[in-house]
Amino acid sequence: MTTTPPPTENREAAPVTASGVRPRGGWLTAARRVVPLGLSQSVIAVVLGIAVCFVIMLAVASNPLEAFGSFVFGTFRNPYSIGSMIAIATVLVLTALAAAVGFRAGAFNIGAEGQLVLGGLAAAVVAGNAGIDGFVGQALALIAATVTGALWIAVPAVLRVRFRTNEILTTLMFNYIAADFALFLVNSYFRDPDSGAVETPPLDDSLWLARLLPPPSPANVGAILVVVIAVGLWIYFDRTRSGMRMEAAGLQPAFAEYLGVRSGRYLFLSLAVSGGLAGLAGGVAVLGITHAYISGFSPQYGFLGITVALIGRLRPLGILVAAVLYASLMTGATAMQATSNVPFSLVFVLQGVLILLITSQRLGRSSS
Amino acid sequence: MNVLGDFLALTLTSLIPILAPAIGGMFAERARASNIALDGCMLVAALAAIAVGAALGNPWFGLVAGVVAGAVYASILAFAAFVLRSDLLIAGIAANLLATGVTLLVVQNVLGSTGTYAPTGVQLIPRIPLGPLAEIPIVGAALDGQSVLLYLTVALFVVAAVVMNRTRFGVHVKAVGESDEAALAVGIKPVMIRTATLLISGALAGVGGAYLSISSVASFNSNLTGGLGFIAFAAVIFGRATPLGTILASLLFAVATALGIQLQGTGTVSPQLLHMLPYVATVVALAVQAISRRRRERFDVSETNYVPAIIPRG
Numbered sequence: 001m002t003t004t005p006p007p008t009e010n011r012e013a014a015p016v017t018a019s020g021v022r023p024r025g026g027w028l029t030a031a032r033r034v035v036p037l038g039l040s041q042s043v044i045a046v047v048l049g050i051a052v053c054f055v056i057m058l059a060v061a062s063n064p065l066e067a068f069g070s071f072v073f074g075t076f077r078n079p080y081s082i083g084s085m086i087a088i089a090t091v092l093v094l095t096a097l098a099a100a101v102g103f104r105a106g107a108f109n110i111g112a113e114g115q116l117v118l119g120g121l122a123a124a125v126v127a128g129n130a131g132i133d134g135f136v137g138q139a140l141a142l143i144a145a146t147v148t149g150a151l152w153i154a155v156p157a158v159l160r161v162r163f164r165t166n167e168i169l170t171t172l173m174f175n176y177i178a179a180d181f182a183l184f185l186v187n188s189y190f191r192d193p194d195s196g197a198v199e200t201p202p203l204d205d206s207l208w209l210a211r212l213l214p215p216p217s218p219a220n221v222g223a224i225l226v227v228v229i230a231v232g233l234w235i236y237f238d239r240t241r242s243g244m245r246m247e248a249a250g251l252q253p254a255f256a257e258y259l260g261v262r263s264g265r266y267l268f269l270s271l272a273v274s275g276g277l278a279g280l281a282g283g284v285a286v287l288g289i290t291h292a293y294i295s296g297f298s299p300q301y302g303f304l305g306i307t308v309a310l311i312g313r314l315r316p317l318g319i320l321v322a323a324v325l326y327a328s329l330m331t332g333a334t335a336m337q338a339t340s341n342v343p344f345s346l347v348f349v350l351q352g353v354l355i356l357l358i359t360s361q362r363l364g365r366s367s368s
Numbered sequence: 369m370n371v372l373g374d375f376l377a378l379t380l381t382s383l384i385p386i387l388a389p390a391i392g393g394m395f396a397e398r399a400r401a402s403n404i405a406l407d408g409c410m411l412v413a414a415l416a417a418i419a420v421g422a423a424l425g426n427p428w429f430g431l432v433a434g435v436v437a438g439a440v441y442a443s444i445l446a447f448a449a450f451v452l453r454s455d456l457l458i459a460g461i462a463a464n465l466l467a468t469g470v471t472l473l474v475v476q477n478v479l480g481s482t483g484t485y486a487p488t489g490v491q492l493i494p495r496i497p498l499g500p501l502a503e504i505p506i507v508g509a510a511l512d513g514q515s516v517l518l519y520l521t522v523a524l525f526v527v528a529a530v531v532m533n534r535t536r537f538g539v540h541v542k543a544v545g546e547s548d549e550a551a552l553a554v555g556i557k558p559v560m561i562r563t564a565t566l567l568i569s570g571a572l573a574g575v576g577g578a579y580l581s582i583s584s585v586a587s588f589n590s591n592l593t594g595g596l597g598f599i600a601f602a603a604v605i606f607g608r609a610t611p612l613g614t615i616l617a618s619l620l621f622a623v624a625t626a627l628g629i630q631l632q633g634t635g636t637v638s639p640q641l642l643h644m645l646p647y648v649a650t651v652v653a654l655a656v657q658a659i660s661r662r663r664r665e666r667f668d669v670s671e672t673n674y675v676p677a678i679i680p681r682g
Contacts, residue, residue, distance in 0.1 A: 060478065155651070159651075159654075159658060162662070164661075164662070165655055165657075166605065169598065169650070172595070173598065173650050175595075177651075180643045181640070183640045184641055345476065346473060348466070348468050348469025349466060349473060351465050352463065352466025352470075353462075353466065355458065355459075355461070355462035355465070356452060356462045356463075359454040360448070362451070362452050
């Protein structure tokens with residue numbers, strides 16, 4: 001982490017008012033340099049965000065202190081919820097890395113949710129139908145999930161790189177298309193005939209990702225896999241030439257081109273990796289947590305990943321910490337929902353508040 | 369014969385929740401304050417409209433509540449962009465996610481229902497029967513029994529077109545969109561204009577949201593908008609933020625939506641695939657626009673799309 005650029009590399013200009021720059025492609029398609037400010041901003045934002053949640057609880061909960069206690073510490077009260085926390089964090093790390101890889105190369109992949117859903121479906125279908133058991137079957141399913149995620153972002157990525165179509169809108173639209181498409185595929189071809197719900201048949205035990213903790217707990221070896229991936233991405237971005245080029249292409253495409261870096265190529269690569277990671281997240285969620293593709297299996301992991309990526313300051317190792325933090329709040333929210341009248345949806349409120357606070361250029365400056 | 373009339377009627381019905389937010393989004397986009405949170409504004413407005421409409425027993429109060437809620441919600445975005453100085457697009461995405469969370473929280477905790485909020489005794493915005501005029505072939509069938517909000521939206525569009533092209537405010541909006549420095553030099557405050565356009569876009573998104581909850585259906589859930597706000601935003605982009613372009617793009621997406629609904633009746637294609645149609649149409653429209661722009665730019669003198677921020681530009 002010592003070579004990470006100092007915070008002075010952040011965009012100096014205010015987002016709208018001070019720039020005056022209007023690229024011909026429309027300012028929408030200009031590179032988005034999303035580099036959250038220092039660690040202090042993440043800490044301040046998280047503290048403020050949790051404070052906002054507490055205020056909401058004061059307003060709606062019958063017993064705010066108890067609800068707040070469950071929300072923040074509920075995860076650590078029994079081993080089962082710690083296991084759930086680890087399992088959720090595993091998925092969040094992958095979607096957050098997906099968001100971060102896009103951000104660092106100058107693109108905003110907001111379609112992680114769609115890539116994740118289709119990746120999860122691909123994993124369930126391949127694992128269930130390939131007829132290969134055990135570790136090889138799992139690996140095959142995860143590869144299928146990754147490839148599916150990468151393929152699902154290919155169209156928006158080509159449009160972005162070649163024609164500068166606004167990738168925010170296209171990837172977002174692909175979320176809705178993915179939801180419909182997955183529903184169509186499951187209903188038409190892969191649906192479990194014995195089940196009333198929209199889901200694929202449950203997978204054989206040998207295809208489940210190996211558990212890290214005793215049975216009811218869903219923590220699985222996916223956690224180790226994502227740590228390896230995060231470290232790999234850290235090495236890639238901070239220790240290799242190609243990674244530095246990718247980041248340069250994201251920060252300042254014209255400058256990168258001037259240095260002889262093909263910025264478009266790196267942008268495409270980053271989007272493909274981003275989609276692949278999101279697809280893999282779906283595969284890990286299906287093989288590790290739900291053990292079948294179940295319609296609506298993702299509580300918006302794709303969007304939560306954006307929040308986690310920003311809290312983790314787009315750094316792979318920061319994301320590991322942020323994912324554990326956010327997953328513990330999510331598991332805490334489940335506990336809170338059980339013990340008080342505050343619903344789980346508080347997590348989504350927190351998510352929106354956190355993004356606003358963390359991308360604020362004023363908050364970090366005045367307080368650090 | 370009737371098929372065409374029904375199709376037109378469906379198109380007009382689908383047009384309301386796309387055109388209304390798009391008109392507002394057009395102002396914001398023109399002032400370079402892209403409101404990608406149109407969807408969130410619609411969602412919050414839809415909930416406010418149905419809650420207030422049910423509580424007071426009058427859909428018009430619901431409509432007003434929706435418009436106010438949309439504008440208030442847009443003011444959060446303005447606050448984030450101009451006071452907290454977040455990136456406007458990312459703040460907009462955050463505002464959309466926040467809208468989902470807030471509406472879920474309010475429905476579950478304040479209104480006390482799980483998932484879908486469907487209060488009893490909610491009155492819908494009236495529909496206008498054409499009486500004898502409904503006998504006119506095609507047009508009569510298309511316009512008969514449409515919601516008042518259709519006429520309101522069309523009226524709003526006309527007003528917006530006049531305001532944009534014929535008034536001082538419209539000129540100020542365009543000036544801010546062209547150049548902050550030039551606007552400042554003649555005494556226009558860019559932040560004020562942008563805040564105003566964001567509030568307008570929120571209020572008009574409120575009309576679209578209110579349509580969904582108290583005119584189209586009489587219930588609310590957090591998936592009610594189904595990305596319509598984003599389709600409206602795409603209509604603004606595709607229509608280059610001009611009144612004519614925006615309404616044509618909105619019509620295009622409304623046609624796609626109506627086509628999807630109409631074909632579901634025939635049962636030949638899977639309903640899920642047809643449900644994708646408006647989203648696919650949006651992506652195709654954006655792609656076509658980008659490709660044609662790229663072709664034009666090929667003949668430009670230089671490629672300086674990304675100019676380092678240190679080089680001042682007028």
